[in-house]
Amino acid sequence: xxxxxxxxxxxxxxxxxxxxxxxxxxxxxxxxxxxxxxxxxxxxxxxxxxxxxxxxxxxxxxxxxxxxxxxxxxxxxxxxxxxxxxxxxxxxxxxxxxxxxxxxxxxxxxxxxxxxxxxxxxxxxxxxxxxxxxxxxxxxxxxxxxxxxxxxxxxxxxxxxxxxxxxxxxxxxxxxxxxxxxxxxxxxxxxxxxxxxxxxxxxxxxxxxxxxxxxxxxxxxxxxxxxxxxxxxxxxxxxxxxxxxxxxxxxxxxxxxxxxxxxxxxxxxxxxxxxxxxxxxxxxxxxxxxxxxxxxxxxxxxxxxxxxxxxxxxxxxxxxxxxxxxxxxxxxxxxxxxxxxxxxxxxxxxxxxxxxxxxxxxxxxxxxxxxxxxxxxxxxxxxxxxxxxxxxxxxxxxxxxxxxxxxxxxxxxxxxxxxxxxxxxxxxxxxxxxxxxxxxxxxxxxxxxxxxxxx
Numbered sequence: 001x002x003x004x005x006x007x008x009x010x011x012x013x014x015x016x017x018x019x020x021x022x023x024x025x026x027x028x029x030x031x032x033x034x035x036x037x038x039x040x041x042x043x044x045x046x047x048x049x050x051x052x053x054x055x056x057x058x059x060x061x062x063x064x065x066x067x068x069x070x071x072x073x074x075x076x077x078x079x080x081x082x083x084x085x086x087x088x089x090x091x092x093x094x095x096x097x098x099x100x101x102x103x104x105x106x107x108x109x110x111x112x113x114x115x116x117x118x119x120x121x122x123x124x125x126x127x128x129x130x131x132x133x134x135x136x137x138x139x140x141x142x143x144x145x146x147x148x149x150x151x152x153x154x155x156x157x158x159x160x161x162x163x164x165x166x167x168x169x170x171x172x173x174x175x176x177x178x179x180x181x182x183x184x185x186x187x188x189x190x191x192x193x194x195x196x197x198x199x200x201x202x203x204x205x206x207x208x209x210x211x212x213x214x215x216x217x218x219x220x221x222x223x224x225x226x227x228x229x230x231x232x233x234x235x236x237x238x239x240x241x242x243x244x245x246x247x248x249x250x251x252x253x254x255x256x257x258x259x260x261x262x263x264x265x266x267x268x269x270x271x272x273x274x275x276x277x278x279x280x281x282x283x284x285x286x287x288x289x290x291x292x293x294x295x296x297x298x299x300x301x302x303x304x305x306x307x308x309x310x311x312x313x314x315x316x317x318x319x320x321x322x323x324x325x326x327x328x329x330x331x332x333x334x335x336x337x338x339x340x341x342x343x344x345x346x347x348x349x350x351x352x353x354x355x356x357x358x359x360x361x362x363x364x365x366x367x368x369x370x371x372x373x374x375x376x377x378x379x380x381x382x383x384x385x386x387x388x389x390x391x392x393x394x395x396x397x398x399x400x401x402x403x404x405x406x407x408x409x410x411x412x413x414x415x416x417x418x419x420x421x422x423x424x425x426x427x428x429x430x431x432x433x434x435x436x437x438x439x440x441x442x443x444x445x446x447x448x449x450x451x452x453x454x455x
Contacts, residue, residue, distance in 0.1 A: 006286035008250040008259060011243050016279035017272055018117050018241055020138055020150045021131070028244075031152035035248035040262030041111065041162055042236065044253045044288070050235050050265050051290045053105045055318030057394040058350045063102055063448060064321075064395025065093050066237060066266075066352070067437070068109025070429035071116045074136045077161040082168055084402025085110060086177070086234065088434050092441030100448025105235070109399070111165040112238035112264050114158040115245070116428050117272045123148075133427075137242055141427055155245045162263070169234055203442060237292070240267035243283050250287060258288040268292030268323065271357070276306055285310050292321040292397075294354065297330040301341030308347045321350040323397050327358025328377040335385045343391060353382040354397040360429065363417045369430050372410030376443055383447045396444060400432040411436040 004010060022028045056062040068085055069076070076082075085108060093104035114137035123132045123143070130148040133141045137158040140147035240246045240261070249263045261267055271294045273280040284291055291311055295304060304322065312320040322342070326334050342349060355378035356370060363369050379396060386393040406422045407430035409415045424430075432440060 006282075008247045008283075008286070010286070011247065011279040011283035014277065014279040014282045015275070016243060017275060018134075019279075020134060020242070020244075021121070022150050022152050024152065028152040031155050032244055032248050034156050035159060035245065038156075038159060038249075040249060040251065040260075041159070041166055042262055042265050044256050044260045044262070046235070047260060047265050047289050048256075049233075050105070050107075051318035053103075053318070054290050054321065054350055054394075056103075057105060058317060058348060058392065060392040060394065060451075061102060062105055062394075063096060063100060064105045064107065064350065064352060064397075065089060065096065066107040066109065066395060067092075067398040067400045069113055069401060069426075070399045070431060071135050071427045072110060072113040072161075073141075073427050074114070074157065074161050077164055079168060081403070082110070082165055083172065083177075084434070086169065086172065086402075088400060088402040088437050089234075091438055092444075095438075095441045095445045096448060099442075099445035102448065105395070106233070107235045107237050107266055108169075109237055111162040111169070111236045112158070114161070115239065115241040117239070117241055117270050119272075135241075135428075137245065152244075155242065155248075158245070159249075159263075166236065169236075173234060235265040237266040237268065238264050239270050240264075240280065240284060241270065241273065243279055247283060256288075259286055261287045261289050264289075266290050266292065268294060268321075270294050271296045271325065274307060276303075276310060281307070281310055290319055290321065292323045292352065294323045294325055294357070295338070297326045297334045297358065299334075299338065301338055304338060304342060305345055305347065308342070308349060312348075315346075315348050317348050318350070319348075321352045321395070323352040323354045324382065325354040325357040326378065328355070328374040328381070330358065331378050331381045332385070335382060336389065339385060339389045339391055343389060350394045351382075351386060351391060352395040352397050353379055353393060355379045355382075356397075356399045356429070363420055365417070365420070367420055367424065369417065369420055370408045370432075372408055372413075372432070372436050372440075375408070375432070376440065379440075379444060380447065387451070398432060398437065398440070399429055400434075400437040402434050402437075404435075405431060405433045407431050407433070408436055412439045 057064050089106050093106055096104050114135050116135040118132040122129050137154055138150050246261055250259050250261050269280050274293055355375045359370050359374040360368055383393050405425050406415055406419045407424050407426050413435040
């Protein structure tokens with residue numbers, strides 16, 4: 001296959017499996033030009049720092065925790081919502097640090113997760129056919145003619161909300177919001193409520209006390225690794241679905257080589273857009289950011305190797321994460337051959353488990369849900385596979401929220417299908433709520449503790 005010279009817009013010569021049918025070319029050109037003029041949302045040195053951390057995770061020296069909303073909405077660009085997302089990631093990482101004895105890389109699905117892939121470009125209701133909801137970056141969930149019309153100006157609006165979210169996150173971090181010496185201050189607003197199982201609350205409180213005491217003891221001894229172990233940096237990620245949005249913010253920077261996607265630190269390519277000859281692979285093969293690529297149960301080793309070579313031809317450490325999303329019933333059959341094939345080929349990748357997308361099911365009411373036990377089983381089976389293959393499961397990728405939603409069943413929360421309509425708030429797919437997410441953090445931490453940190 002002939003590889004043409006890459007530019008930030010060479011993807012336009014390829015087929016975009018999730019292309020948006022905008023009906024106003026002039027408005028689209030205006031929005032695109034405006035995005036190209038606006039300041040970058042992230043910096044190249046932040047991206048470089050994250051790439052180095054991900055390289056450590058490939059070796060088992062760190063662990064990636066990536067999580068957030070299935071689809072961000074503009075309405076949720078509010079301080080309590082953003083703060084609770086950060087807090088649940090902090091709480092989960094805290095227990096992983098305590099049990100696993102290794103630093104955790106925290107990456108939020110936020111400040112840009114405004115676009116969503118759809119299996120069909122249109123939706124029909126009562127004989128009325130309109131465009132599907134592609135996320136607030138494109139149109140609105142409201143099933144009206146105006147709401148479902150793709151509006152290119154929504155890309156600029158999404159950019160502004162991403163910028164506000166990032167500004168708030170950075171302000172919180174600079175102000176000591178995530179001080180690991182005082183993890184008791186990370187409590188979610190309703191963590192002390194009666195709905196939280198006492199065993200879960202007691203285990204978390206025991207962990208925070210133990211870690212705080214350990215930190216104080218290590219600092220008294222002058223332990224130089226405390227800062228590295230407990231450093232709290234936040235990085236952002238989103239699916240790089242809307243290539244107009246991504247390419248408009250793709251730039252060269254002074255004193256660094258290459259092109260950088262400055263909408264986010266860590267974009268990923270979805271299962272629906274990973275065609276080797278498609279627009280998304282063409283765009284992402286040319287940028288310096290670390291990349292994730294979602295791999296479902298139909299992936300073959302040959303396909304995976306061709307994707308790896310297209311996206312990371314130099315076999316650069318920290319560059320590429322293979323995010324497997326097999327489903328609890330398929331992962332044990334598919335993952336071992338894939339891991340062994342990539343290992344034999346000598347490719348350098350970060351293995352990450354996304355246990356959410358392969359475990360979606362329909363409740364009797366027709367609403368989408370996921371079972372905590374299925375999600376946990378895929379995570380644990382992935383750990384088992386990597387242990388058997390002599391490789392590292394270097395991270396997990398969840399759809400979760402710091403809110404008290406009722407979207408996934410099971411876990412210590414004790415939710416059943418009868419509870420789903422109490423607070424089902426997702427704009428797209430079901431998310432773990434804060435209790436389920438924290439319980440998942442404890443389960444993962446215990447697996448990390450079994451093997452310790454790689455040397």
